[in-house]
Amino acid sequence: MVRCVKCEQVDGIMKAGYVRGLQRYLCKSCNYYFTQSEKDESVLSLQRRKRHQTTIIDIARSLGVSNSTVSRALHDHADISPETRQAVLEKASQLDYQPNQLAYNLVKSKTNTIGLIVPEFHNPFFPNVIIGAHEVLTKAGYNLTIMQSNESYQVEISNAKAMLANRIDGLLISLTQETNNFDHLSVFEKRGIPLILFNRVCEQINVPKVVVNDFEASFQAVEHLILNGYERIAHLGGPLTLLVSQERLRGYRAAMLKHGKTIEDHMIIQGMLTQQKARIYGQYLLDLANRPDAIFAVNDSAAIEIMLMAKEKGISIPDELGVVGFSDNPESTYIGPGLTTVRQPTLEMGRITAEWILQIVDLEDVHLPEKKILNTELIVRGSSRRRGI
Amino acid sequence: MVRCVKCEQVDGIMKAGYVRGLQRYLCKSCNYYFTQSEKDESVLSLQRRKRHQTTIIDIARSLGVSNSTVSRALHDHADISPETRQAVLEKASQLDYQPNQLAYNLVKSKTNTIGLIVPEFHNPFFPNVIIGAHEVLTKAGYNLTIMQSNESYQVEISNAKAMLANRIDGLLISLTQETNNFDHLSVFEKRGIPLILFNRVCEQINVPKVVVNDFEASFQAVEHLILNGYERIAHLGGPLTLLVSQERLRGYRAAMLKHGKTIEDHMIIQGMLTQQKARIYGQYLLDLANRPDAIFAVNDSAAIEIMLMAKEKGISIPDELGVVGFSDNPESTYIGPGLTTVRQPTLEMGRITAEWILQIVDLEDVHLPEKKILNTELIVRGSSRRRGI
DNA sequence: ATAACTATCGGGAACGTTTGCGGAGACGTT
DNA sequence: AACGTCTCCGCAAACGTTCCCGATAGTTAT
Numbered sequence: 035m036v037r038c039v040k041c042e043q044v045d046g047i048m049k050a051g052y053v054r055g056l057q058r059y060l061c062k063s064c065n066y067y068f069t070q071s072e073k074d075e076s077v078l079s080l081q082r083r084k085r086h087q088t089t090i091i092d093i094a095r096s097l098g099v100s101n102s103t104v105s106r107a108l109h110d111h112a113d114i115s116p117e118t119r120q121a122v123l124e125k126a127s128q129l130d131y132q133p134n135q136l137a138y139n140l141v142k143s144k145t146n147t148i149g150l151i152v153p154e155f156h157n158p159f160f161p162n163v164i165i166g167a168h169e170v171l172t173k174a175g176y177n178l179t180i181m182q183s184n185e186s187y188q189v190e191i192s193n194a195k196a197m198l199a200n201r202i203d204g205l206l207i208s209l210t211q212e213t214n215n216f217d218h219l220s221v222f223e224k225r226g227i228p229l230i231l232f233n234r235v236c237e238q239i240n241v242p243k244v245v246v247n248d249f250e251a252s253f254q255a256v257e258h259l260i261l262n263g264y265e266r267i268a269h270l271g272g273p274l275t276l277l278v279s280q281e282r283l284r285g286y287r288a289a290m291l292k293h294g295k296t297i298e299d300h301m302i303i304q305g306m307l308t309q310q311k312a313r314i315y316g317q318y319l320l321d322l323a324n325r326p327d328a329i330f331a332v333n334d335s336a337a338i339e340i341m342l343m344a345k346e347k348g349i350s351i352p353d354e355l356g357v358v359g360f361s362d363n364p365e366s367t368y369i370g371p372g373l374t375t376v377r378q379p380t381l382e383m384g385r386i387t388a389e390w391i392l393q394i395v396d397l398e399d400v401h402l403p404e405k406k407i408l409n410t411e412l413i414v415r416g417s418s419r420r421r422g423i
Numbered sequence: 424m425v426r427c428v429k430c431e432q433v434d435g436i437m438k439a440g441y442v443r444g445l446q447r448y449l450c451k452s453c454n455y456y457f458t459q460s461e462k463d464e465s466v467l468s469l470q471r472r473k474r475h476q477t478t479i480i481d482i483a484r485s486l487g488v489s490n491s492t493v494s495r496a497l498h499d500h501a502d503i504s505p506e507t508r509q510a511v512l513e514k515a516s517q518l519d520y521q522p523n524q525l526a527y528n529l530v531k532s533k534t535n536t537i538g539l540i541v542p543e544f545h546n547p548f549f550p551n552v553i554i555g556a557h558e559v560l561t562k563a564g565y566n567l568t569i570m571q572s573n574e575s576y577q578v579e580i581s582n583a584k585a586m587l588a589n590r591i592d593g594l595l596i597s598l599t600q601e602t603n604n605f606d607h608l609s610v611f612e613k614r615g616i617p618l619i620l621f622n623r624v625c626e627q628i629n630v631p632k633v634v635v636n637d638f639e640a641s642f643q644a645v646e647h648l649i650l651n652g653y654e655r656i657a658h659l660g661g662p663l664t665l666l667v668s669q670e671r672l673r674g675y676r677a678a679m680l681k682h683g684k685t686i687e688d689h690m691i692i693q694g695m696l697t698q699q700k701a702r703i704y705g706q707y708l709l710d711l712a713n714r715p716d717a718i719f720a721v722n723d724s725a726a727i728e729i730m731l732m733a734k735e736k737g738i739s740i741p742d743e744l745g746v747v748g749f750s751d752n753p754e755s756t757y758i759g760p761g762l763t764t765v766r767q768p769t770l771e772m773g774r775i776t777a778e779w780i781l782q783i784v785d786l787e788d789v790h791l792p793e794k795k796i797l798n799t800e801l802i803v804r805g806s807s808r809r810r811g812i
Numbered sequence: 813a814t815a816a817c818t819a820t821c822g823g824g825a826a827c828g829t830t831t832g833c834g835g836a837g838a839c840g841t842t
Numbered sequence: 843a844a845c846g847t848c849t850c851c852g853c854a855a856a857c858g859t860t861c862c863c864g865a866t867a868g869t870t871a872t
Contacts, residue, residue: 087614089828100852105830115850135588136529137828140857145525147568155557161550168544168571177589179536179568182557199524200566221519225476338757368727368758478858489822494860504820526858529827816871825862834853841846 088129097125108133139201147177148391149202151193153185153210153234157333158363159380160208163232166384167206174392176203185306187212194218204228204391209236211273211306228394232387235277235405242394243405244387248278251376251410252285255358256330258374258412260293262420264328264356268301268319270312270340272332279304282332282360301326312336316343320355328356328418334363334375341370341417357417371416379408477518486514497522528590536566537780538591540582542574542599542623546722547752548769549597552621555773556595563781565592574695576601583607593617593780598625600662600695617783621776624666624794631783632794633776637667640765640799641674644747645719647763647801649682651809653717653745657690657708659701659729661721668693671721671749690715701725705732709744717745717807723752723764730759730806746806760805768797 094104099118106114107122125131139145148171152160164180171178179202183190190210197205198221205222209231216239222229223241232244259267269286272279283304290297300322303315312331316339319326331337337359341351349355351370359366362377386406483493488507495503496511514520528534537560541549553569560567568591572579579599586594587610594611596618605628611618612630621633648656658675661668672693679686689711692704701720705728708715720726726748730740738744740760748755751766775795 087828091828101829102831102853103851106851109830113850118850132584132587134529134590134828136525136532136534136590137857138830140523140525140529140827140859141829141831143525143857155550155554158547158550161544165544168569172571177568177570177585179566180557181566182561195521196566198521201523201525363753365754365757368754370757476858480858490859491823491861492821495821498860502820507820523858526827527860529829529857530859530861532827814872816869818867818869820866820868822865823863826860827858830856832853832855835851837850838848839846840848842844 087134088131089134090131092129093122093125093131096129097121143201144203145177145201146175147179147200147202148388148395149179149181149197149200149205149207151181151183151190151197151205151207153183153190153208155182157335157361159233159361159378162380163208163384163387166381166386167388168384169381170385170388170392176392183210185210185212187215191218194221198222198225198227202227204230204395206230206232206387206391208232208234209276210234211275214275228391230387230391230394232383233278237277240403242390242403244383244390244408245278245405246378246383246408246410248281249285249288251360251412252282252330253289254285254412255360255374255376256286256289257293258414259328259330259356259358259418260289260295262352262356262418264418264420265295266298266301266324266326267295267328267330267356268326269303270307270315270319270329270331270336271302271304273306274304279332286330307331307333307336309335309339312339313343316340320344320347320349327354328358330358332360334359334361334366334373337373337375337417338363338365338369341373345370352417352420356420362413366413366415374415374418375413377411377413379410383408476523477520478523479520481518482511482514482520485518486510532590533592534566534590535564536568536589536591537777537784538586538589538594538596539567539569540572540579540586540594540596541569542572542579542597544571546724546750548622548750548767551769552597552773552776555770555775556777557773558770559774559777559781565781572599574599574601576604580607583610587611587614587616591616593619593784595619595621595776595780597621597623598665599623600664603664617780619776619780619783621772622667626666629792631779631792633772633779633797634667634794635767635772635797635799637670638674638677640749640801641671641719642678643674643801644749644763644765645675645678646682647803648717648719648745648747648807649678649684651741651745651807653807653809654684655687655690655713655715656684656717656719656745657715658692659696659704659708659718659720659725660691660693662695663693668721675719696720696722696725698724698728701728702732705729709733709736709738716743717747719747721749723748723750723755723762726762726764726806727752727754727758730762734759740806741809745809751802755802755804763804763807764802766800766802768799772797 090101090104094101097104103114103118104122107119108126150164150167152164155161168178179197179200181193181196183193187210190213195218204227207219207229213236216236219229219239230242230244235243235245256267267290269283271283274280274283283302287297301319305311312335319329320343329337329340331340337357341357344351344355351357357373359373359375362375366373366375386408479490479493483490486493492503492507493511496508497515539553539556541553544550557567568586568589570582570585572582576599579602584607593616596608598620602625605625608618608628619631619633624632624634645656656679658672660672663669663672672691676686690708694700701724708718709732718729720729726746730746733740733744740746746762748762748764751764755762755764775797779795
C-alpha cells in the first residue's frame with residue numbers, strides 16, 4: 035500500500051527501480067518519482083543533536099533576540115545596550131558558549147595563524163628559532179602551525195600547498211637544500227599572503243629576508259684560526275645549493291686570501307654534513323699526507339665529530355689541530371677543551387622574523403622587501419686557543 | 424532632486440536625519456526610509472573582486488555544471504563520468520584552484536589538526552617529543568598546532584580554550600607544574616574530543632596516558648649508584664606537584680630501602696630545577712658537613728651544574744662524588760668523564776602518543792583509557808663508575 | 813511492457829559567523 | 843512642523859564546501 039507523496043493517490047503507483055537501496059516509485063497520475071523514506075524521525079533528530087555545541091543562534095533564540103545582536107554583544111560592539119549585552123553574556127556563560135573559530139575563519143577569510151616551514155629538526159637551530167617565533171606570535175594572539183620539509187623539495191611544495199589551503203595569514207620559511215625553483219612561493223605573493231624567508235634564503239625571489247652575517251662570521255672564525263698560528267686550514271662546508279654555505283665559503287676564502295694563505299681545493303669539502311658524512315670527511319682530512327692543522331666546520335656536530343676522531347687518533351687539540359664550529363650547540367661548551375664556535379642568535383631570529391610578519395600582516399600595505407642581517411658572535415674556547423702563541 | 428528608491432516619486436521626499444554619515448530620506452507617499460548610496464558601482468565591484476581566489480563555484484560556472492559535480496569530480500567520487508572529471512580537473516588546474524580548507528572545516532566540523540600543549544621548550548625533551556609526534560601526524564595528513572603553557576596554569580587554560588575554539592580533532596597535553604584543577608580538560612571529554620596526557624600526567628582524570636617508567640628508572644639509577652659503592656646518596660627532585668617527581672622520589676626511596684641505606688630528609692630537595700636553583704641546591708649539598716657521596720638529579724642540566732661545581736671545588740668525579748642525571752641531553756655525552764643518566768625515549772613517546780590519538784580520532788568509538796608505559800635505559804658513563812670498585 | 817539496475821548530474825540545505833544597511837523610536841533644536 | 847542626532851536592534855547576504863535527495867536517461871532482465 036503505497037501512497038504518492040505528491041497527489042496522495044494510491045492507485046497508479048509503479049515501482050521504478052532502486053536508488054541507494056531504497057525502493058523507488060513512480061506515480062502515474064502526477065508523473066512524480068519518489069522513494070519511501072524509512073528513516074525514523076526521532077532517530078534523525080537524535081543524530082542531529084548528537085554533540086551539539088551551543089552557537090550564537092542558540093543564545094539568540096533562548097533570549098528572543100537576533101543573531102546579530104548576540105554577535106555584537108559578544109564583541110563589545112557599540113550598537114548594543116548595556117542590559118542586552120549583560121543578558122547575552124550571562125546566557126552565553128550559562129550555556130557554556132564557545133565561539134566557533136571555523137565559521138569566523140571562513141567569513142573573515144583569516145585564521146590568526148602564521149605558518150612556519152623548516153627543513154629539519156635535528157639540530158637545535160630551528161627548534162630555537164621556533165621558540166622565539168612562538169613566543170612573539172602567542173603574545174600577539176596568533177597561532178603557529180609548524181611544518182617540516184625534511185630537506186625535500188617535494189615535501190616543501192606540498193607543505194606550502196597545505197599552508198595555502200589552510201589560509202594562513204603569513205608564512206615563515208627556511209628552504210631545503212634541494213629547492214631551486216620558487217613557483218610554490220610566488221603563489222603567496224600573488225595571493226597577497228605575507229612571506230618571509232629566514233636563514234635558508236635565496237636571491238631569486240623578492241621578499242623580506244632574515245639572515246645572519248654568514249660571510250663576516252666565517253671570515254672572523256677563519257681569521258681567528260690564522261691569528262692563532264694555524265696555516266693549513268681545511269673547510270668542511272654545507273651543500274653549495276644553500277646561500278648560507280656559499281657565504282661561509284666566501285668568508286673562508288676571503289680570510290685565507292687576506293692573510294696570504296694558499297687555498298687548497300682538496301681541503302675544501304662541501305656537502306650535507308650528517309654525522310656519517312662528517313666522519314668520512316674527517317677521516318679523509320686527518321689521514322691526508324700533509325694533513326690540515328685546523329678545520330673550520332660549518333656546524334658544531336661535524337666539528338665535534340672531528341674532535342672525537344682526533345682524540346682517537348691521538349692528535350692533540352688545539353696544539354696539533356685547531357677546530358672551529360658553527361652554531362654553539364649546548365654540547366660544545368662541555369666537550370674536550372671546549373669547542374670554539376660561532377654563536378647564532380637563534381631565539382632572536384625567531385622573534386624578529388615573527389615580529390616582522392605580524393607587522394606586515396597588520397599593515398595590509400605594500401611592504402618594501404628588505405633583508406635583515408643579524409650579528410653572530412665568535413665564542414672562543416679551548417679548541418682553537420694555542421698555548422704556545 | 425531625490426527620487427524614492429521604492430515608488431520612484433520625486434515629490435514628498437523629506438530629509439530624515441543622517442545614518443552613518445549619509446543623508447537619510449523619507450518618502451511621504453510610500454512611507455519608506457532610504458539613504459542615497461554614493462558608492463560607485465565600479466569601485467564596489469572592484470573592491471569585491473580584490474584578490475579573489477578561484478572557488479568550486481567558478482569552475483562550475485565556467486563549465487556549465489553544478490557545484491556538486493565539481494566537488495565530486497575533485498574528490499574522485501563514484502558518481503561522475505570520466506569525461507566530466509577530466510574537464511573539471513583541467514579547468515581547476517587552469518584556473519589554479521586551491522581548495523578552501525576553511526569552508527571544508529566548517530562544514531565537516533573537523534580540521535585535520537591535532538593540538539599539542541607543552542609546558543616548556545628549554546630542555547630538549549619536549550622538542551624531541553614534538554619531532555616524533557610531528558613525523559607521525561604529517562605522514563597521516565594531519566596538521567599539528569603547538570602551544571606552550573610556560574608552566575603556567577592560567578596560560579594552559581587559555582591554550583585549551585583556544586584549541587577548543589579552533590576545533591582541533593584531538594589534543595595531546597603535558598601539564599604544567601601548577602595544574603591541579605582539570606575542568607579545562609574535562610571539557611574535551613564532554614565535547615567528545617580525544618585527549619591524551621603524556622609525560623606530565625595526573626590521576627584525577629580518566630583519559631589515555633603515555634609515560635615512562637619513572638619509578639623503575641629511578642630505582643635502577645639509585646641502585647646503580649649503590650652497587651658502585653656510594654652510600655650517602657642525595658636526591659635533587661622536581662616539584663612534587665608533578666606525578667613524575669613523586670614517582671622518581673618513590674623509586675629513590677625504594678632503592679635506598681632495599682639496600683638498607685638510611686634516607687636522610689635533608690638530602691632530599693624537591694623543586695623546580697632552573698639553573699639558578701640547581702646551583703643553590705648544589706652549593707648546599709656539597710657544603711654539608713657530612714656531604715653526600717653521590718647525587719641523583721632529576722634532570723641532566725642540574726646534574727651537569729653539580730658536576731661543574733664539583734670541579735670548581737676540587738671534588739673528584741666519580742671517586743669522591745657520583746652523579747646521575749635524567750634525560751640524556753646531548754651535552755651529557757661530552758661533559759667531564761661523561762654523565763651517567765637515564766635515557767628517555769622522547770621521539771618514541773611523541774610517535775606513540777600521536778599514533779594513539781590518530782587511532783582514537785579515526786575510531787569515533789568509545790576508547791578504553793589506559794596507560795602506556797615506555798621503558799627508559801640507564802646510560803652508564805664516567806660520572807658514576809668508580810675505578811676502585 | 814514492466815521492473816530492476818547503472819551511471820551521471822543538479823538543487824539546495826547546512827555549517828556558524830560577521831556585517832552592511834535599514835527600521836524605529838527618543839529626544840533635542842530650529 | 844521640520845529636521846538633526848542618537849541609540850538599539852533585526853534582516854539577510856556572504857564565506858566555500860559537502861552531501862542528502864532526488865531526477866533523468868539508458869540498458870538489461872523478466
